[in-house]
Amino acid sequence: MRKIIRTAARVTAAAAASLLTIGLVAPAADAAVAEADVARLPCAPIAAQGQYTVTPYAKWADVKNNCARRVHATIQVDRWPDPGCGFIEAGKTVRFTWSLAGGKANYAYDCGG
Numbered sequence: 001m002r003k004i005i006r007t008a009a010r011v012t013a014a015a016a017a018s019l020l021t022i023g024l025v026a027p028a029a030d031a032a033v034a035e036a037d038v039a040r041l042p043c044a045p046i047a048a049q050g051q052y053t054v055t056p057y058a059k060w061a062d063v064k065n066n067c068a069r070r071v072h073a074t075i076q077v078d079r080w081p082d083p084g085c086g087f088i089e090a091g092k093t094v095r096f097t098w099s100l101a102g103g104k105a106n107y108a109y110d111c112g113g
Contacts, residue, residue, distance in 0.1 A: 038076065039110040043067040046075065047093060049105050061105035064093045072113045075105045085111035 049061035061075050065088040074085045075096050080103040083096040096105070 039112075041067065041071060041073055041108045041110050044071055044073055044088065044108040046105050046108060055099075058097060058099050059103055059105075060095050060097045062093050062095050063088060063108045065090055072111045073108045074111055075108050077103045077105055079103050085113075 043066045044063050045066070047062045047064040049059065052058045052060065063073065063075060065071055065073075068090055070087055070089050072085055072087050074082050076082055077098050077100070080098050080100040083098050086094055086096070088094045
């Protein structure tokens with residue numbers, strides 16, 4: 001019985017780590033960013049956003065880095081914890097994902113680092 005419980009715990013931890021990697025679940029530190037503490041990135045606008053057709057509750061937003069430097073950023077999402085932060089090289093676009101039918105990406109902000 002203990003072996004089954006340990007195996008289930010490992011599988012659950014591995015699944016959670018996979019979701020964090022692709023941005024579907026935000027780490028607690030990123031979810032707790034207060035609006036007043038956000039450093040918006042006007043040079044990294046949301047270029048496009050939409051909803052995946054295969055997974056109806058998964059949404060995405062592309063952020064285009066027009067800044068002259070690499071940024072460590074994420075997006076602010078309505079009614080849902082913000083996705084995890086990621087590095088975006090200057091001139092490149094990165095896709096952030098989250099899971100909520102009604103959520104909308106509003107802007108990108110700097111995570112620091």
